[in-house]
Structures are given as structure tokens and as C-alpha cells.
Amino acid sequence: MSRLIPPxxxxxxxxxxxxxxxxxxxxxxxxxxxxxxxxxAQATPDPVQTLRNLLAAIRVGG
Structure with missing residues (x-):
């Protein structure tokens, strides 16, 4: 029987x-x-918006 995964x-x-x-x-x-x-970002970035940007980038990059 042949192998399904190469050696x-x-x-x-x-x-x-x-x-x-x-x-x-x-x-x-x-x-x-x-x-x-x-x-x-402004002078103080909004953590919620930063998290949304990261999640959007992960969805696009993944």
C-alpha cells in the first residue's frame, strides 16, 4: 500500500x-x-479603535 504522506x-x-x-x-x-x-491616531489613541484595526488587519492578512 502506498503512503499518503511522502517520506x-x-x-x-x-x-x-x-x-x-x-x-x-x-x-x-x-x-x-x-x-x-x-x-x-490622535494625541492619545483610542484603545478600542486600535483593537478593531488590529482585528481587521488579522482578518485581511489571515
Missing amino acids: HADSGALAGLGLLVIAGSLVLALGLGSSAALLE
């Missing part, structure tokens, strides 16, 4: 690549959210 996947390389992609996506989302928050 090179046993090394964890695919899992590592997946984790790097997820981490990169989170960093990008947080960066976009914080830059959007900085552009809209």
Missing part, C-alpha cells in the same frame, strides 16, 4: 514551514494593524 514529511520540514507561514502572517497582520492605527 520527506517525516522530518518535520513541512510542519516547520507551516509554522513559519503562520508566524509571518501574524507579524504582517499586526504590522498592518499598528500602521493603520498610527495613521489614524
Whole structure:
């Protein structure tokens, strides 16, 4: 019977690549959210609006 997963996947390389992609996506989302928050920020940023910007960036980046 043939294997469904190729033998090179046993090394964890695919899992590592997946984790790097997820981490990169989170960093990008947080960066976009914080830059959007900085552009809209006044002298004192509203924490609720900042959180909304971060969540919107995560939805777009994810």
C-alpha cells in the first residue's frame, strides 16, 4: 500500500514551514494593524479603535 504522506514529511520540514507561514502572517497582520492605527491616531489613541484595526488587519492578512 502506498503512503499518503511522502517520506520527506517525516522530518518535520513541512510542519516547520507551516509554522513559519503562520508566524509571518501574524507579524504582517499586526504590522498592518499598528500602521493603520498610527495613521489614524490622535494625541492619545483610542484603545478600542486600535483593537478593531488590529482585528481587521488579522482578518485581511489571515
